[in-house]
Amino acid sequence: MTLTSLYLHTQFAATAFGYLEMILVFSLMGSFIPSATLFILPFAALAYFFAPPTFNLDDPRDLPVVVAFLVASIVGTHLIGKVRREREVALEAAARLRRSEAELRDREKQWREIFEHNPVMHFMVNPTGTVLNVNTFGATQLGYAPSELVGHSVLKVFLEEDRPFVRERVGLCIKTVGQSHTWEIQKIRKDGSVLWVRENAKAMQWAEDKLVVLIACEDITERKRTETALRRSEAHLAQAQELSRTGSFGWNVATGEVHWSKETFRIFQYDPSTEPTPQLVVDRTHPEDRAAVRETIERALQNEEDFEHEYRLLMPDGSVKHLHAVVRAFRNASGDIEFVGAVTDITAAKQAEQQLRRSEAYLAEAQHLSHTGSWSWDVHRLEFVYRSAEIDRLFGFDPEQAVSIETIRSRIHPDDLPRLQEVPRQAIEDKGGHFEYDFRILLPDGAIRRIHSVAHAVVGSDGHVSELIGTHMDVTEQHAARELLEKALAALRESEQRFRDYAETASDWLWETGPDHRVTLLSEHTNAVGIPATEVIGLLRWEIARDVEAEPEKWRQHRATLDARLPFRDFIYRTDTQMGSTIYVRTSGKPFFDADGNFLGYRGVSTDITATIRADQAERELRKAQAELAHVTRVTTLGELTTSIAHEINQPLAAIVTNGEACLGWLGRETPDLSAARCSVEWIIEDGIRASEVIRRIRALAKKGEVEMAPVDINDIVKEVIALLTRELVSHQVSLRTELAPALPLILGDRVQLQQVITNLVMNGIEAMQAVRDRPRELVIQSSEDDMGRVHLAVTDCGIGITEDDEDRVFNPFFTTKSSGLGMGLSICRSIVEAHGGSLSIARKQEPGATFQFVLPLHKEVVS
Amino acid sequence: MSTPPLISIVDDDGSVRAAIDNLLKSRGYIVHTFVSAEEFLRSPHLNGTSCVIADVQMSIMSGLDLLTHMRAQGYRAPFIFITAFPDDRVRARALSAGAICFLAKPFAGQTLIRCLDTALDKHRGGASA
Numbered sequence: 001m002t003l004t005s006l007y008l009h010t011q012f013a014a015t016a017f018g019y020l021e022m023i024l025v026f027s028l029m030g031s032f033i034p035s036a037t038l039f040i041l042p043f044a045a046l047a048y049f050f051a052p053p054t055f056n057l058d059d060p061r062d063l064p065v066v067v068a069f070l071v072a073s074i075v076g077t078h079l080i081g082k083v084r085r086e087r088e089v090a091l092e093a094a095a096r097l098r099r100s101e102a103e104l105r106d107r108e109k110q111w112r113e114i115f116e117h118n119p120v121m122h123f124m125v126n127p128t129g130t131v132l133n134v135n136t137f138g139a140t141q142l143g144y145a146p147s148e149l150v151g152h153s154v155l156k157v158f159l160e161e162d163r164p165f166v167r168e169r170v171g172l173c174i175k176t177v178g179q180s181h182t183w184e185i186q187k188i189r190k191d192g193s194v195l196w197v198r199e200n201a202k203a204m205q206w207a208e209d210k211l212v213v214l215i216a217c218e219d220i221t222e223r224k225r226t227e228t229a230l231r232r233s234e235a236h237l238a239q240a241q242e243l244s245r246t247g248s249f250g251w252n253v254a255t256g257e258v259h260w261s262k263e264t265f266r267i268f269q270y271d272p273s274t275e276p277t278p279q280l281v282v283d284r285t286h287p288e289d290r291a292a293v294r295e296t297i298e299r300a301l302q303n304e305e306d307f308e309h310e311y312r313l314l315m316p317d318g319s320v321k322h323l324h325a326v327v328r329a330f331r332n333a334s335g336d337i338e339f340v341g342a343v344t345d346i347t348a349a350k351q352a353e354q355q356l357r358r359s360e361a362y363l364a365e366a367q368h369l370s371h372t373g374s375w376s377w378d379v380h381r382l383e384f385v386y387r388s389a390e391i392d393r394l395f396g397f398d399p400e401q402a403v404s405i406e407t408i409r410s411r412i413h414p415d416d417l418p419r420l421q422e423v424p425r426q427a428i429e430d431k432g433g434h435f436e437y438d439f440r441i442l443l444p445d446g447a448i449r450r451i452h453s454v455a456h457a458v459v460g461s462d463g464h465v466s467e468l469i470g471t472h473m474d475v476t477e478q479h480a481a482r483e484l485l486e487k488a489l490a491a492l493r494e495s496e497q498r499f500r501d502y503a504e505t506a507s508d509w510l511w512e513t514g515p516d517h518r519v520t521l522l523s524e525h526t527n528a529v530g531i532p533a534t535e536v537i538g539l540l541r542w543e544i545a546r547d548v549e550a551e552p553e554k555w556r557q558h559r560a561t562l563d564a565r566l567p568f569r570d571f572i573y574r575t576d577t578q579m580g581s582t583i584y585v586r587t588s589g590k591p592f593f594d595a596d597g598n599f600l601g602y603r604g605v606s607t608d609i610t611a612t613i614r615a616d617q618a619e620r621e622l623r624k625a626q627a628e629l630a631h632v633t634r635v636t637t638l639g640e641l642t643t644s645i646a647h648e649i650n651q652p653l654a655a656i657v658t659n660g661e662a663c664l665g666w667l668g669r670e671t672p673d674l675s676a677a678r679c680s681v682e683w684i685i686e687d688g689i690r691a692s693e694v695i696r697r698i699r700a701l702a703k704k705g706e707v708e709m710a711p712v713d714i715n716d717i718v719k720e721v722i723a724l725l726t727r728e729l730v731s732h733q734v735s736l737r738t739e740l741a742p743a744l745p746l747i748l749g750d751r752v753q754l755q756q757v758i759t760n761l762v763m764n765g766i767e768a769m770q771a772v773r774d775r776p777r778e779l780v781i782q783s784s785e786d787d788m789g790r791v792h793l794a795v796t797d798c799g800i801g802i803t804e805d806d807e808d809r810v811f812n813p814f815f816t817t818k819s820s821g822l823g824m825g826l827s828i829c830r831s832i833v834e835a836h837g838g839s840l841s842i843a844r845k846q847e848p849g850a851t852f853q854f855v856l857p858l859h860k861e862v863v864s
Numbered sequence: 865m866s867t868p869p870l871i872s873i874v875d876d877d878g879s880v881r882a883a884i885d886n887l888l889k890s891r892g893y894i895v896h897t898f899v900s901a902e903e904f905l906r907s908p909h910l911n912g913t914s915c916v917i918a919d920v921q922m923s924i925m926s927g928l929d930l931l932t933h934m935r936a937q938g939y940r941a942p943f944i945f946i947t948a949f950p951d952d953r954v955r956a957r958a959l960s961a962g963a964i965c966f967l968a969k970p971f972a973g974q975t976l977i978r979c980l981d982t983a984l985d986k987h988r989g990g991a992s993a
Contacts, residue, residue, distance in 0.1 A: 643949060647921070650948035651877045654969030658883035661973025665890025673890070680886055687879050730923050731949070 020069055024076045121197065121217035125154045127174050129167065132212060141219060143190035154215075157187045159194070173203040173213045184220060196224035238262065245345035251278065253301060254336035267323065267345050269315055286312035286320060304329050304337050310346070322350040364389055371474030376458075376467050379424040385467055394451065394474055396443050413440035413448065427457040427465045435470070450479040507605035511587075514601040517541065517562055529608045530577030546582070547574040565591045565599055572609065584613040623835065627707060630828045634701050634756050637763065637825075644728040645698055652691035659683045697724050700752055707753065707835075711746040714754070714783050714791050714856070721758045722781075725766075732766045734777040741784045747791050747856045749836050757829040757840070761795035761852045764825065768799025768850065775848070790838070790855040798849035802842065810842065829854075869914035869984050873897045874904045874930065875946070876922045880969065884917060884946075887973050888980070901925035905933070913941045915964075915983045917976075920947035920954055928954070931961050942983035946971065 115122060121138030125131050131149045139146040142157055149156070154170075155163045162185055173181055180202045186194045197217040206212045238261075241247060247264025251257070260268075260276040268284050270276070278297065285293045289311040300307040306328050313321040327341030367373055373390030377383075382405045384391075392399045395411050412420055416439035423435050434456045441449040455470025503510055508529060512521035517540055522533040531544075541558075542548050548555050554573075561568045567590040574584055589604025638645065663680035666673040697720060718740060729736050762779060769777040780796040802810055811826045826840075833840040838856035871893050875881040881897045888895045898904035901918070902925060916934070918927035925933070931943045943963045947954065950968035958966045964986065965979035 647948035650969040651880055654946070654948070654971065655877075655879035655883040657970040658880070658887045658973055658976070662883065662887035662890045665887060665973075669890070676886070676890065680890075683879070683882060683886065687883070690879065727921075727948075731921060733923070735923075 017069075020073050020076065023073045024080055121215075121219070123154060123215040123217070125170065125213050125215065127170070127203075127211050127213070129154050129170055138217065141189075141195070142187060148190075157189075159186055159188060162186060169199075169201065170213055173201050174211055177203045177205065177211065179203075184224075187217070195219055195221040197221075242266070245348070247343050249276070249339075249341055249343065251339040252332070252336055253339065254334075264343060267321070267343060268313065284313045284315070286314040288312070300327065300329060300339070301337075320347075321345055322347045368393070373472045374470070375472065376469045377424065377455075378467055379428055379457075379465055391472060394449060394472055395441055411441055411443070413442050416440050423455065424465075424468055427468055430457075431463060431465055432457045432459050435468075438475075448476070449474055450476045503605050507607045509606050510604070511589075511606060512601060512603050513541070513589075515599055517602070519544075520601065529583060530579050530581070531575070532578060535578065541573070541587075545573040545575050550574075562602070567591065572613070583608050583610040585609065586612075623707070630753060630756060630832060631703075633760075633825060633828045634752075637756070637759060638698060638702055640763070641724070641728060644725065644731065645694070647727045647731070648694045648724075649691055652687040652694070655687040656684050656691070659687070694724075701755065701759070703752060707750045709748050709750055712749050712751055712754065713744060713746055714793055715740045715742075715744060717751060717754050718758060718781055718783060718793070721755055721762060725759065725762055728763070728766060729779065732770065732777070734766050734769055734779050737778060737780045739780065739782040744783060744785055744791055745789070745858050747836070747858055749856065750832075753832045754836070757832050757854065758793070758795070760825045760829050764852070765795055765797035765799065765849075768797045768801070770799075772799060786855060788855075790857055792853060792855045794843060794851050794853035796844070796849060796851040801848075801850050807842065811840075826852075868892070868894050869987070870909060870912045871895045871915050871917065871980070872904055872907070872909055872913040872941075873917045874899075874901055874922070874927070875917075875919040876900060877919065880919070880946070884976070887976065891977060893980075901927070901930040901933075904930070910939065913939075914987050915942050915944065915980060917944045917946060917980075920945050920958065921949055928958060928961060931958075931963065935962065940987070942987050944976070944979050944983055946976075 116136040118135060119137055120135075121141055122133070122135040123131060123138060124133040131152055131154050134146050134149045136146055139149055142149070155166060158166050165183075165185070169181060169183060173179075180200060182198065182200050184196060184198050187197050188194055196219070198220045199215055199217045201213055201215040203211055203213045241261055241263035245263065245267065247267045248261040249264050250259040256277075258276040258278065262272060264276070265272045265274070268280060270280060274280070282290060282294060293309070293311050296307055296309045306326075308324075308326045310322065310324045313323060315321060322345070323343050324346045325341055325343040327339050329337060329339050332338045367388055367390035371390065371394070373388045373392075373394050375387045375391050376385040378385050384403065387397075389399060391397070395403075395408070397403050397407070397411075409417060419437060420439050423437060427433050427435070434454075436452075436454050438450065438452050441451055443449065452473045452475045453470055454473075455468045457465040458467040458469055460466040500510075504523070510521075510523040511519060514520045518538050519536050519541075522536055536544055542555055545555070558568065558571055567588075569588040570586055571588065572584060572586045574582055577583055585606050586609040587604055587606040589602040591602050592600050594600055659680045663677045663684070666677040666680060701724070718738065722736065722738070726736075758781075762781070765779045766777075769779070775798060778798055780794075782792075782794045782796070784792045786792045811830050830840045833854045833856070836856050838854050840852070840854040842850060843853045844851040871888055873881055873884050873888075873895060875884070875897075876899055878899070881899070885895050885897050896907070896909045896913075898907060900922060904910065904916075916930070918930055920927040927943075927945050927947075934941065934943075943958075943961075944965045944967065945958045945963050946967045946969055948969045955966045964983040965975075967975060967979065
């Protein structure tokens with residue numbers, strides 16, 4: 001500055017101003033004095049030592065400048081100094097403030113750390129319950145970030161049911177500002193789990209008179225859990241005692257103090273308010289067990305030792321309880337002997353044990369009876385884990401001995417062994433399964449037992465099959481029965497087929513009708529006769545028939561039979577075929593029923609008998625003609641017999657007339673002989689009857705009527721014929737010999753026609769003997785039963801016999817050797833005998849005489 | 865009156881035999897009956913018989929044979945024939961053989977009595993002659 005002033009030769013005032021500015025600038029750097037000194041000293045030194053004085057203070061104009069310079073520098077530096085001081089104070093204050101701020105921040109951070117991580121959950125909520133603040137620990141404990149809770153209702157972390165309580169508590173805090181409240185409550189974590197907390201809360205005034213509630217929560221979950229567990233275990237204990245029917249007790253022998261649990265009272269049936277004493281136990285004990293109980297207790301007292309015993313109680317209602325008591329003896333803190341024990345009501349167990357024992361016995365019995373054994377097989381060790389007694393019996397094992405796999409295999413039929421070994425293999429492979437199989441046991445004596453086995457696999461905890469459990473049932477008998485049944489069924493099927501064959505061959509078709517008698521089934525054979533099954537199914541028989549109107553009675557009877565569910569046989573009806581021709585059907589049916597006896601319909605067979613019917617009709621015509629011819633022949637015979645007949649009638653008539661006259665004679669006497677007269681009249685009556693009998697016989701022979709088949713005794717017919725022909729025999733001097741077998745079976749025949757046959761044979765015999773002069777004329781009539789059970793009748797004469805030529809013709813119509821007669825006799829006789837199912841033949845034809853004979857079958861009912 | 869006449873009846877028909885026996889007894893005759901000619905011929909009454917009433921048709925020995933046989937033996941008792949076979953040829957033979965009557969059954973009792981009376985008269989006459 002000085003050099004510059006010198007160089008420029010500035011005026012002093014300007015230089016002084018420059019210096020003033022310099023001084024002011026320096027004073028800004030520190031205090032005025034040092035700055036002025038620091039400034040002036042170098043300046044003075046410089047001016048003094050190195051430069052001639054430039055300034056002259058003598059100049060009066062410079063004085064004010066000096067003064068102004070001085071004043072200005074002093075004032076200026078003073079002001080600057082003051083300002084500087086003030087600034088320094090301010091700076092210092094600012095620095096202090098800055099320092100204290102940092103300190104505060106540190107403290108706050110520290111507190112916040114404490115607040116955030118204090119292992120207590122802190123919540124600050126406003127009166128509406130909105131969370132204003134929450135510490136990290138609190139939020140973390142609940143599984144939230146603090147931001148997730150702040151601004152939300154605090155109720156969010158409470159159970160729904162606890163929320164009213166929380167509201168009420170917060171309300172209470174607000175009502176009682178500054179007062180602390182404590183409660184325990186559950187909180188829900190974000191993940192839904194629950195924790196128990198003990199909450200300490202109070203409301204306080206916040207800035208601007210706002211109320212906030214501060215809540216500190218302490219996690220007491222563990223304590224709660226412990227508490228709950230304790231309570232539960234206490235409850236469990238009580239329950240366990242009750243359930244296990246186990247009571248506990250304590251007995252301080254020295255003090256006589258006795259403690260019983262609730263269950264103990266219950267077991268002994270004493271009121272829980274009763275003072276328990278050992279005597280109560282003795283009182284309840286069953287009299288039979290009392291001495292033993294007393295002895296046990298005394299011994300325990302003496303030896304101060306644990307004991308265990310079972311005894312019975314006799315309850316007031318007379319029931320008996322079984323108890324099991326376990327007692328420990330120990331010395332307590334006071335050195336006294338104390339007994340602590342548990343007494344269990346084992347009545348149920350005892351009963352169950354008995355039951356079990358009984359069940360086992362029953363099971364064994366049942367297994368024995370049903371031939372069923374149960375077993376368990378270890379599939380890895382290949383041995384029985386268990387086998388019931390019945391298994392041993394089935395296999396013939398010794399129950400006392402273990403059986404080796406070889407022994408077992410040896411008892412199984414070789415053919416069945418692979419299948420049996422397959423079962424466990426399959427079970428192991430499938431890791432389970434249910435098996436049912438059959439096999440045969442081969443006993444050492446060679447007998448075979450058939451076994452039906454059912455088994456299932458037992459799967460262990462490792463998921464692998466460990467055992468097979470099952471039963472073996474001896475089905476030998478069932479098997480035999482089934483085989484028998486199958487055989488029977490096969491036979492039945494065969495038999496059914498056989499009968500079907502019979503039915504099908506014996507008839508044209510088979511049919512079935514339902515309960516309503518409508519056709520339900522028709523074998524296909526109907527098509528052959530022109531009745532398609534489809535046309536007939538569903539119809540009633542009387543809808544199929546065409547003769548219902550013509551023969552109402554036949555159908556009425558048939559329907560009555562059906563209604564009575566009776567079988568019917570050979571019912572014949574007429575119907576039309578599809579082609580319109582009339583056919584006759586013969587049908588037989590039988591009702592069938594289900595197992596309960598319900599009527600299901602009829603089954604039967606039908607045959608087209610049109611041809612037979614036609615033949616029958618022809619035969620009926622023939623028979624009719626034959627019958628007429630037979631009648632004519634009979635009448636002719638009667639004509640031939642006229643003389644004999646007249647004789648037969650005249651005899652009784654003569655007797656009648658004579659007796660009548662005799663009667664008159666007896667009455668006409670002087671003394672009428674009434675008894676003789678009466679006798680005469682009686683004879684008259686007898687002879688009258690005799691005469692009418694002769695007439696009856698003749699009329700019967702002359703009768704023209706229907707053939708009446710009825711059971712008859714051939715001997716009776718022979719006798720009637722003889723009665724009619726006696727006179728004929730006499731008049732021809734023929735003696736008659738009869739050899740009639742007694743008690744002949746009946747035959748079915750027409751009496752008149754058979755009489756006609758025999759009459760004819762006898763007449764022929766008489767005729768054949770007409771020429772005999774050299775020997776007695778004898779006619780023999782023989783009846784007998786032949787080897788085949790038929791009735792045999794023979795008429796033998798001793799006449800002229802039959803020539804070879806005539807033999808073939810003798811039965812021909814119109815053949816005769818007589819001068820009179822139609823020559824129809826033997827022809828008619830043969831027809832009649834054949835119509836009776838018999839045969840007429842010549843047994844002997846050469847002299848002396850001939851034998852004509854016929855055989856007749858027996859009357860069916862007599863046969864069967 | 866002398867001993868009453870003895871009448872013998874020979875007929876194989878029991879009814880007729882009994883009826884005639886009855887009739888004659890009612891008229892007071894003494895009567896013996898026989899079932900066959902053979903029986904009569906063996907009878908002790910053969911000789912005392914005043915009249916024989918015989919059936920024509922009988923087995924073994926007929927009425928006519930009996931008559932022929934008796935006449936041949938010298939018995940003179942008159943014969944009355946009765947028959948249920950009124951045959952003209954037989955009738956003729958009978959009458960020619962000496963029969964008093966040939967009656968066809970049935971006959972009136974009176975006719976028989978008349979015949980009998982005739983026969984007895986003849987027999988009595990014959991006996992007395």
